[in-house]
Amino acid sequence: MNKVAIVTGAGSGIGRATAIALLQAGWQVALAGRREDALLASVQEAGDAGSRTLAVSTDVRDPASVKALFDKTRDTFGRLDLLFNNAGTGTPPVPLEDLTVEQWKNTVDINLTGAFLCTQEAFRLMKAQTPRGGRIINNGSISAHAPRPFTAPYTATKHAITGLTKATSLDGRAYDIACGQIDIGNAATDMTERMAQGILQPRGDMMVEPRMDVRHVADAIVQMASLPLEANVQFMTIMATKMPYIGRG
Template identity: 65%
Template sequence: MKAHHDRIAIVTGAGSGIGAASAAALIADGWRVVYAGRRLAALQAAIAAAGDPWDDIAERALAVPTDVTQPDSVAALFDAAVRRFGRVDLLFNNAGVFTAGASPDKLPVEQWRAAVDTNLTGAFLCTQQAFRVMKAQDPRGGRIINNGSISAHAPRPGSVAYTATKHAITGLTRACALDGRAWDIAVGQIDIGNAATEMTAAMTAGVRQADGSLRPEPVMDLQHAADAVVHMARLPPDANVLFMTIMATKMPFVGRG
């Protein structure tokens, strides 16, 4: 077991799935973690499920209900983290939503806006606050990891909103990696494919393919994605993983379409 190192992480979308698993892995690695998400009960349950590897989970985890689409809510999240732990060393921009599968002409604009607001604007608002805090703290700097998804590279049928936002996350990553250099802020992106979560449970039953067929797809243990996030987070300030892809080995990504 590793020693405490007093680094502070904020994980959005931490109430379930990749966010909850990554937050738990960070705690096990010695981090203090702020769990952010819409539902307090889900955040508290995720903290409880993380276990108690250090015998002081109440001191190492903080639940902060947050709506990442709202600037005031995001600012309050970062203020709460600094108030409780003194600084922010890592932001994992993980919060995201899917839309119902539909072709562009069938997708309600409300669903498009919901995807853009959460997946893209939410990540921007959190990044904005991370820059504010990381530039001002002493020692300055930190790290931001964006959850891009395999859809940052290639779409699935009927995924116009999700795919567009995840392609945009790649632009956000590149631009902020450049802008962060002067302030010792490293920005990178992890693209995760077919990690086993509640949201991906249907993949083993059948997923719509580019040729219109329905086929089951392999999935990987969620812990592998969480461990990859921790690997990126643990790098020293002078090293950065700009882009990482981790996926189920046999998922139809290479050659998709």
């Protein structure tokens, strides 16, 4: 029986690459995201493997929308073996005091509350199914360790994801639910395109930063997901080798 995954933020970037990599590895995948057209483009890019997908327009900020995603996945595939909490957003690179409360709340709602709501539904499904259990992988980002300038909301939520990962790992232990986190730096996606043109550094200047092929990230997630439940990658950092992370600032 093919294993079943849910990937949030699957309409582009890391989410799309991961969904396709899981499909290529034989998984059945529910792709979740706010834009149905983007999800269908991901399915189309998967080629013949797209026949093992379910595309569900989902707003992770909305508990009812999240519940509908998990219900549809269960009804279609019968179970859930993997949740990749990947949906995320940021704010414009402006001084902290110029950010609006609405921008802060939107980032928290998508990056943190969305991951929590999906984790709740995954627990409910994974506890009840037979065989019991499953795996949750959270996209933490290198910002879970070190911020970029003018990214207070994003950085705060990614630090919080580390706490959620640890709490999920602990609370899932008795139910065969494993939880790990992948912290990703400078994967080549539309979101990081500006890095190829030059991005603000902590010392105030602009610098072009190296990026890595997003497929390396997707392959790493598939490796984490493919472990038996008796083993878990608790934290992984994958990054462009020459990006200015170690010694940043």
